[in-house]
Structures are given as structure tokens and as C-alpha cells.
């Protein structure tokens with residue numbers, strides 16, 4: 145039987161952790177892809193003199209992500225905190241690019 149109730153709890157924990165590991169790996173890959181695109185945005189903004197941050201775009205995204213989170217039974221507050229945390233890092237990268245760094249990771 146593969147029913148969870150008949151598994152050793154430590155085996156069951158190890159099985160669940162395999163799925164958590166896969167999801168964490170996918171999240172890291174998705175974040176890396178997101179930062180590749182935001183680096184493109186940062187270069188475009190730096191070369192055309194556009195401001196690093198766009199509060200209107202952020203407001204639209206926060207509303208959209210909060211609604212998606214609610215539909216998915218994820219805490220909308222958490223979704224907003226996650227977005228705000230990531231965007232703060234993106235803006236930092238944009239500012240470094242605007243100040244002459246070749247890539248967001250370079251010392252400016």
C-alpha cells in the first residue's frame with residue numbers, strides 16, 4: 145500500500161521534501177529568468193534616461209498579483225510583500241546600470 149497512513153513518517157517526510165526541493169529549484173530558475181528580463185529593462189531605461197522605478201506599473205502589478213493570490217488561496221499580503229521585496233532589488237540593479245555598471249551585478 146502507498147497510502148500515506150501506512151508509510152513510516154520519516155519516509156513520508158522525505159517524499160514530501162522531494163517535492164518541496166523541486167518547487168524551490170523551479171522558483172530559483174524562474175527568479176533567475178525574471179532577473180534576466182529586468183536586466184534588459186534596466187539597460188533600456190539607462191540608455192533612454194527613463195526612471196528606474198515606475199510606481200504606476202507597480203500598483204497595477206500589486207493589484208493583479210493580490211487577486212491571483214486570493215484565487216489560489218495564497219495570502220495576498222504575502223504576495224504583495226514578495227513582489228515589493230523583488231522589485232526593491234530590481235530597482236537597485238536598475239540604478240547601478242544607470243550609474244554605469246555593465247551588468248547589474250558589477251561594482252558600479
Ligand SMILES: O=C(O)C(=O)C[C@]1(C(=O)O)C=C[C@@H](O)C=C1
Pocket residue numbers: 182185186196197198199201202205230231234235238
Ligand atoms: O516594468 C518596469 O518598468 C520595471 O522596471 C520592472 C519592475 C518589476 O520588477 O516588475 C521593476 C521596477 C519598476 O518600478 C516596475 C516594475
